């Protein structure tokens with residue numbers, strides 16, 4: 001076991017981890033931050049996506065020790081300072097971008113990273129960017145719509161599912 005320290009949602013945290021401890025495990029079991037979901041543990045579903053130094057990363061295939069000193073952001077850190085939903089979260093709610101909600105934290109984190117890099121993505125770019133995020137409810141249409149709406153684009157041409 002070794003001590004690892006990092007910043008999570010603006011707060012300094014530390015804990016004891018094994019070399020094999022995954023970031024998703026550290027967040028969920030070490031810090032009790034269960035908003036980051038684990039749907040496959042094999043880097044396929046994207047439910048576990050968090051930001052590490054501003055980049056979307058699958059935390060189920062990232063060792064906690066490798067993140068030492070980094071700035072991590074999870075879904076728990078996505079709301080505005082006053083507790084209201086961030087633009088991307090509000091767009092998911094407004095456009096019904098979720099059904100069971102299991103994939104939603106990863107979708108939101110991936111989408112937020114996309115919009116940070118590309119504030120006005122096309123529908124094709126959104127779909128391409130979210131290829132690493134699986135929604136088992138197959139609710140992709142409204143997820144894409146929510147991301148486009150969050151970017152301030154007119155989604156009137158995209159028919160509701």
Ligand code: FES
Pocket residue numbers: 037038039040041042043044045046047048049058059060061
């Ligand atoms: S739990 Fe990480 S990609 Fe599925």
Ligand code: FES
Pocket residue numbers: 097098099100101102103104134135136137138139
């Ligand atoms: S909303 Fe059900 S898996 Fe995505």
